[in-house]
Amino acid sequence: MSAARVAPESALTRRVAAGSSRELKGTAMAANGAEKQYKFGTKNNWRRTVWNELQSRVTKPADAIVLYLAGAMDLDSQIAREKGFAANNLIAIERDATALRALRGARRLAIAGDFCEILWDWPEERTLDIAFGDFCCGLETQLANKLLMLTLAPKFKSTCFVFNFLRGRDQSSNQFRSNVDSVGPMMQSKHRAEYFVLHCYGAWMRGGVMATGGNDDWDTEIIDAHVRANQPTFDLLHRRFGETVKPRFLSYRSTSGQTFDSVIMNSMAPAHCPEWRTSDWKNVAKAWGMRSAGRRIAAVMAHRTMRSGSH
Numbered sequence: 532m533s534a535a536r537v538a539p540e541s542a543l544t545r546r547v548a549a550g551s552s553r554e555l556k557g558t559a560m561a562a563n564g565a566e567k568q569y570k571f572g573t574k575n576n577w578r579r580t581v582w583n584e585l586q587s588r589v590t591k592p593a594d595a596i597v598l599y600l601a602g603a604m605d606l607d608s609q610i611a612r613e614k615g616f617a618a619n620n621l622i623a624i625e626r627d628a629t630a631l632r633a634l635r636g637a638r639r640l641a642i643a644g645d646f647c648e649i650l651w652d653w654p655e656e657r658t659l660d661i662a663f664g665d666f667c668c669g670l671e672t673q674l675a676n677k678l679l680m681l682t683l684a685p686k687f688k689s690t691c692f693v694f695n696f697l698r699g700r701d702q703s704s705n706q707f708r709s710n711v712d713s714v715g716p717m718m719q720s721k722h723r724a725e726y727f728v729l730h731c732y733g734a735w736m737r738g739g740v741m742a743t744g745g746n747d748d749w750d751t752e753i754i755d756a757h758v759r760a761n762q763p764t765f766d767l768l769h770r771r772f773g774e775t776v777k778p779r780f781l782s783y784r785s786t787s788g789q790t791f792d793s794v795i796m797n798s799m800a801p802a803h804c805p806e807w808r809t810s811d812w813k814n815v816a817k818a819w820g821m822r823s824a825g826r827r828i829a830a831v832m833a834h835r836t837m838r839s840g841s842h
């Protein structure tokens with residue numbers, strides 16, 4: 532990535548930015564589709580690689596709080612526990628009623644709702660160590676913008692993120708890619724997670740433009756001129772992006788030949804953008820039609836406390 536180029540963002544981002552196998556048998560009927568979809572060699576290897584990496588990125592896995600898209604079969608849980616994560620700290624998010632029933636039937640902690648909505652409303656006082664979005668969809672523009680905002684959120688400054696996207700199937704994800712491409716021949720890759728990180732890089736450098744007194748203009752020539760005039764600062768910001776975010780990219784192919792692209796990355800909260808520090812997050816949530824999730828989170832966390840007390 533060149534420090535002299537800044538990726539485009541939407542108008543909105545501009546404004547702001549354990550169970551045992553015995554337990555799981557009971558859920559096999561409901562989860563049969565999910566098992567077929569998610570239990571195959573390349574995904575099993577990918578899952579293991581991701582949890583290895585997560586183990587190395589948190590200070591103490593046993594204490595790490597994890598929010599993740601588990602899917603009905605929760606194939607992550609066993610691997611996570613092998614890596615030292617505690618069952619009572621693994622909290623699934625699930626928007627599908629059948630999968631949610633399967634998870635709760637297997638005594639998993641599971642919050643009902645959308646991944647971004649739950650993270651948006653996650654209480655500031657509770658450190659979140661890992662947010663793992665193994666999405667079944669492509670990198671759609673709105674999803675990319677919501678995830679970008681989450682990676683910038685000060686409350687997630689010590690959170691490690693994992694995002695996994697399907698390559699190609701969704702037309703809207705192709706749109707996101709062509710938006711990024713329209714700025715210039717920045718990337719030859721089709722890797723959806725690389726595109727997402729490029730989007731993040733754009734926001735990071737945008738923060739640099741604002742912090743160095745650049746005007747709020749989206750004309751790439753004007754931005755390029757500003758970057759050239761402040762080249763040492765932007766070279767430093769460019770280096771800091773990699774050092775801060777530390778993206779690790781992975782890909783795998785499913786048995787049906789679909790490609791999935793993922794990234795494991797650290798928070799971008801140290802981004803130098805006063806605009807994002809002071810942004811009105813509630814207004815963004817409203818503009819994006821996000822539902823409040825505070826009560827659902829509180830209920831599951833209370834259940835978790837009760838469970839840990841009873842062990």
Ligand SMILES: C[S@@+](CC[C@H](N)C(=O)[O-])C[C@H]1O[C@@H](n2cnc3c(N)ncnc32)[C@H](O)[C@@H]1O
Pocket residue numbers: 569570578600601602603605606607624625626627630644645646647665666667
């Ligand atoms: C790909 S599966 C997870 C598979 C699991 N991580 C594994 O490795 O086997 C994604 C699950 O999350 C749910 N899901 C997908 N997108 C979601 C979102 N934005 N919010 C909440 N749940 C979502 C789906 O219903 C599905 O059960």
